[in-house]
Amino acid sequence: MNIFIKNPSVLFFDKEKVFVENKDIAIENGIIKYIGKIPDSFQYDKLIDATDKLVMPGLINTHTHLPMSLFRNFADDLPLWEWLTEKVWPIEPKLTEEIVYWGTLLSIAELIMSGITCFNDMYNFANTVASAAKDAKIRGCICETLFDKTRKHKSNFKETRDLYNKWHQSNNDRIRVFIGPHAPYTCSPDYIEEMLLLAKELNTGIHIHLSESIKEVQDSFNMYGKSPVQHLYDLGLFDVRTLAAHCVHLSDEDIQILKENNVNVLYNPVSNLKLANGFAPIVKMLEKGINISLATDSSCSNNNLNMFEEIKLASLLNKGVTGDSTVVPAKKSLQIATINGAKALGIDDKVGSIEIGKCADIILIDLNKPHLCPRHNLISLLVYSVQASDVDTVIVDGNILMENRKLTTIDLDTVMKNVQLCAEKLIKY
């Protein structure tokens, strides 16, 4: 389908410059074909009048556990270890493919409705997560979580290999597959080394939780005599593309290792606050030139998938923590939520910014709202004033997934009904 977006304000990135200009956009077969003057010869199937709308790259949520929408508001006000071992891990063995499918689809509806066009998920039943992503036509990276400690059975690599063979670069390259060691504290060194070999063989990356809590760091020193970052570095894990979620408790030496090894840090400000894990040293890492991207974590530790909350918090929290109101300015938060996510996932040649030749993964924000008036500065407006419900239209790979806030690929009433039934089956009140 060819789409003509007429008269929008458009958010552009040019290296470190972030700016808004009024330019028409033409999309041909999923690709941004023209920006600005559209040739009279351009034939389109769909005209979108974007007067009073702002077009920006779709948000990229780089660390999710999508099926955990089923556990929303089920385990709150607990520290990470109790949250995992007393509430979440006891209930996860009751999940089935069907339950996971509905939970994932609910999360995907929430992603689309808050302007997220791409996710990076870590969960079991990754095949089912991929099926839901395929059905909804959203872009996403998946991995089957691998544990060999704290679980009865060591997960084998067959599932990951099958997942890779079935899904990697499938659906017009909307779906990619990573290797998913859960964390340094749930995977033994030998097991991590085997995963590294697999990642090298399959030429893909690693998605892992890292240095999330003080307990994790203390346990690592007790067990290995070194920090979790140093431990993974010594195992050679950072030889492949690594996406490390959280990275809250880091020494200066850890930060240097992350920088020297091009580790991508997936920043989860709300989840880090809610589980009382603390504040990741984002300003220090940005100063070093580490690629920071943004994420929500799961609906069980957040308790939603609203990236606009994370964007605002990324700016506010780091000002509060450092006592410096100039750090993580609005434009930086917008980069962290879009192009930096694409860089982390290795797809910045395809998505993450509005550029000719890139895939049309874009969202339209309705500016005709009282809390968005007057419009002094559209970049500040996007970070400090916009709400997820202001997202009007969402396009992924040239497919319209939401128009005037109506989902086109998901029957939301059916999904919500099924999720409620599944949640009642899982959790007896």
Ligand SMILES: CSC[C@H]1O[C@@H](n2cnc3c(O)ncnc32)[C@H](O)[C@@H]1O
């Ligand atoms: C079974 S797949 C993924 C695994 O990770 C657990 N999880 C969710 N959020 C976090 C987090 O913030 N830190 C560590 N582990 C987390 C989830 O419950 C699953 O068991």
Ligand SMILES: [Zn+2]
């Ligand atoms: Zn997580």
